[in-house]
Amino acid sequence: MKLAAVFVGMALLPVWWPAAPLWADPLKDDMVVINAGPVELGAPDKNSLAGPALYQVDSFSIDRREVSNSDYNRFTRASGHQAAAFADDDDFNRPDQPVTGVTWEDANAYCRWAGKRLPSEIEWEKAARSGDGRLYPWGNEFRASYAYLTGEVPIAISSYPPQDTTPQGLIGMAGGVSEWVNNIQIAFGGICGRALSHQSGKTTSDRPVFDQLLAKGGELASFAPACVVGSQTASMAVIAHNERLSKLLARLGKPGWGMEKCAYIKGNSFNGLAHMTKLTNRMWDYTNTVAEFVGFRCAKSGS
Numbered sequence: 001m002k003l004a005a006v007f008v009g010m011a012l013l014p015v016w017w018p019a020a021p022l023w024a025d026p027l028k029d030d031m032v033v034i035n036a037g038p039v040e041l042g043a044p045d046k047n048s049l050a051g052p053a054l055y056q057v058d059s060f061s062i063d064r065r066e067v068s069n070s071d072y073n074r075f076t077r078a079s080g081h082q083a084a085a086f087a088d089d090d091d092f093n094r095p096d097q098p099v100t101g102v103t104w105e106d107a108n109a110y111c112r113w114a115g116k117r118l119p120s121e122i123e124w125e126k127a128a129r130s131g132d133g134r135l136y137p138w139g140n141e142f143r144a145s146y147a148y149l150t151g152e153v154p155i156a157i158s159s160y161p162p163q164d165t166t167p168q169g170l171i172g173m174a175g176g177v178s179e180w181v182n183n184i185q186i187a188f189g190g191i192c193g194r195a196l197s198h199q200s201g202k203t204t205s206d207r208p209v210f211d212q213l214l215a216k217g218g219e220l221a222s223f224a225p226a227c228v229v230g231s232q233t234a235s236m237a238v239i240a241h242n243e244r245l246s247k248l249l250a251r252l253g254k255p256g257w258g259m260e261k262c263a264y265i266k267g268n269s270f271n272g273l274a275h276m277t278k279l280t281n282r283m284w285d286y287t288n289t290v291a292e293f294v295g296f297r298c299a300k301s302g303s
Helices: 069-079 104-113 121-128 207-215 236-252
Strands: 002-008 011-017 031-034 037-041 053-057 060-063 178-188 199-202 226-229 232-235 260-266 282-286 299-301
Touching (some): 037 121, 060 121, 069 104, 121 178
Antiparallel strands (some): 002 011, 060 299, 226 232, 260 282
């Protein structure tokens, strides 16, 4: 708190003035702590993280719920940032609906303003799958009625089916709206992160190699040294090189190269298909585009 003073008549009286910004509120800052440790993530298909594989994830906190229109409106008023694309649409602008019509850049700007950041894909998936490998917040069997997966517009976050809540209390990871995550790649040929999105299978027999890699503290430890990319086998080193190259090109973002920045999107929405509800599923879009069914939540490192 900061101490200020005001004049009342002829007297100078002390007044407490809050050091924290007035937009802060307990609901927006309600976060769930996810402890550090290894976790099995991913799936053997082109629309997922490479896996199933063991990922070493540092501790982080993630918003219990998606960012709402009310939250986002505080941000635009305080910062002068442009309003969400559907801010004037009565079907999408109710205060308690998750904000949609925001680009990846918008979402990233909001999280930075709030002292946070977008979660990475592995963080989002670890949090959503509760660390025990479940495919849905409620377990391993698909139940269409357990998440908000049908409709024409988003509904209030408080109205999501109660089953779409993880054991740690994260709300709306399976349905509601899909969510931007922090991973940026380069799209070319109509594919985001082309070399990384065609990993159609993995062998998982070499557990000693897996344990050795994990013991070294690497970001990614895999059961096997190779995965199948189409009809070819690519080493994890080649895949890692492609990922570094893709991220470098994304940072450069040179116009005229025939490539555009893209980012991954996690979680199903009211506008999705049933198979998208699986928490391993990954979607993508260009970072400068908006959709009526894509929102976001924020995270921050540490606990």
